[in-house]
Amino acid sequence: MSTAFTSGRLGSLELKNRILKAATFEGKSPNGVPGEKLTAFHRRLAEGGVAMTTIAYCASEADGRLHDRTMYIHEEIVPQLRALVTEVQAAGARVSGQLVHCGNFSKNRKLQRIKRPLGPSRQLNMLGIPSGMPFAGEMGHDDIDHLVTTFADAATTMKRIGFDAIEMHFGHGYALSQFISRRTNRRTDEYGGSFENRMRVPLRALEAVRKAVGDDFPVLGKISMSDGVKGGVSWEEGVQVASLLDRGGIDAIVTSGGTSSFNPMLMFRGESIAHGMIEQEKNPIARLGLRLMGPKLFRDYPYEELYFLDAAKRIREAVQCSVVYIGGCCTLESVNQVMREGFDFIQLGRPLIKDPDFVRSMMQDPAYKNGCTHCNRCVGLIDDPDGIRCPLNDVN
Numbered sequence: 001m002s003t004a005f006t007s008g009r010l011g012s013l014e015l016k017n018r019i020l021k022a023a024t025f026e027g028k029s030p031n032g033v034p035g036e037k038l039t040a041f042h043r044r045l046a047e048g049g050v051a052m053t054t055i056a057y058c059a060s061e062a063d064g065r066l067h068d069r070t071m072y073i074h075e076e077i078v079p080q081l082r083a084l085v086t087e088v089q090a091a092g093a094r095v096s097g098q099l100v101h102c103g104n105f106s107k108n109r110k111l112q113r114i115k116r117p118l119g120p121s122r123q124l125n126m127l128g129i130p131s132g133m134p135f136a137g138e139m140g141h142d143d144i145d146h147l148v149t150t151f152a153d154a155a156t157t158m159k160r161i162g163f164d165a166i167e168m169h170f171g172h173g174y175a176l177s178q179f180i181s182r183r184t185n186r187r188t189d190e191y192g193g194s195f196e197n198r199m200r201v202p203l204r205a206l207e208a209v210r211k212a213v214g215d216d217f218p219v220l221g222k223i224s225m226s227d228g229v230k231g232g233v234s235w236e237e238g239v240q241v242a243s244l245l246d247r248g249g250i251d252a253i254v255t256s257g258g259t260s261s262f263n264p265m266l267m268f269r270g271e272s273i274a275h276g277m278i279e280q281e282k283n284p285i286a287r288l289g290l291r292l293m294g295p296k297l298f299r300d301y302p303y304e305e306l307y308f309l310d311a312a313k314r315i316r317e318a319v320q321c322s323v324v325y326i327g328g329c330c331t332l333e334s335v336n337q338v339m340r341e342g343f344d345f346i347q348l349g350r351p352l353i354k355d356p357d358f359v360r361s362m363m364q365d366p367a368y369k370n371g372c373t374h375c376n377r378c379v380g381l382i383d384d385p386d387g388i389r390c391p392l393n394d395v396n
């Protein structure tokens with residue numbers, strides 16, 4: 001039997017196998033409230049055999065949301081989240097929550113504490129242009145302290161709700177990675193300039209979360225091994241990011257890449273996500289923007305199995321903590337290869353959107369074909385009233 005189907009330890013947590021569902025923003029929490037659609041999605045994954053699923057995009061505060069339909073961790077949704085977590089656990093999987101803040105990249109018009117999105121430095125907020133929020137401001141020291149506190153407070157609440165683990169987002173162009181990247185961090189104080197300075201806010205957030213949940217609670221960190229953009233995090237810096245998080249007490253690194261703001265296709269590969277996004281976008285200005293920006297923003301990266309493997313191996317060599325491989329793992333052969341390379345776990349996104357029974361099916365039939373074509377149409381459905389699904393399954 002493949003070692004991927006044997007149990008493994010993530011910090012103090014025993015997981016029944018090595019296959020985890022990656023965070024894929026589901027678009028199934030109307031008005032930011034998790035309900036039956038989101039529960040059904042994750043229950044189905046649990047029934048299909050994943051050891052742990054990840055509830056995507058749990059914003060650390062209201063102003064950390066990409067838009068006002070994203071969940072943020074606060075008291076009013078505790079009962080719904082607890083019901084979701086309990087039900088998915090009862091179906092056989094552990095539940096992780098992805099803890100994230102959007103920083104300067106937001107189209108959320110319902111800001112509460114601030115007047116416009118804030119990041120490390122002033123800049124254009126491309127996502128916010130159609131919502132009339134074209135600029136992001138610079139965080140003051142109070143804002144940075146506040147950001148760190150939101151991570152700690154949300155983590156405390158998530159642990160109380162009953163989540164089995166927390167995945168902090170240090171990548172994909174969100175707030176913590178905005179500090180790491182020179183492209184978005186042009187500060188001249190102790191939070192900008194040198195790599196050590198740019199890592200100060202992410203490490204403070206990790207320290208605060210660790211203090212909030214204690215040493216025994218599993219904390220994963222999803223990173224961008226490279227932003228894939230001029231002036232952003234380079235592949236060499238990505239290894240250093242992982243090393244510092246490892247030394248900072250993270251239990252596992254999830255080895256992703258790219259940024260939602262500047263180069264999302266590095267993360268996905270395959271067909272451009274622009275087609276689906278243009279189809280779904282209701283705002284005509286945003287649709288025009290997507291058409292004009294499309295070729296520059298959505299670069300061409302043909303799909304290859306295990307497209308992050310070589311880069312992730314460098315992270316594997318550099319850290320002591322667990323390493324979770326992510327990116328283009330669609331066959332049992334690939335799963336076995338990742339295990340042979342010494343990774344502890346594998347996260348799957350699109351293969352499990354295509355087929356929530358993928359783990360069970362691979363266990364029963366080594367020749368099982370997943371069927372994901374990396375058309376990436378699922379990404380465009382984030383804004384669909386029913387949220388994400390595989391359009392290929394609609395047809396069949």
Ligand SMILES: Cc1cc2nc3c(=O)[nH]c(=O)nc-3n(C[C@H](O)[C@H](O)[C@H](O)COP(=O)(O)O)c2cc1C
Pocket residue numbers: 022023024025026056057098169172222256267268326327328329347348349350351378379382388
């Ligand atoms: C529909 C969709 C939504 C996604 N949303 C998120 C998200 O909320 N947070 C995140 O870190 N990554 C997100 N991703 C990226 C995935 O977690 C993963 O990094 C990527 O799909 C590559 O893995 P795969 O080849 O197994 O799909 C999303 C991917 C898809 C397809």
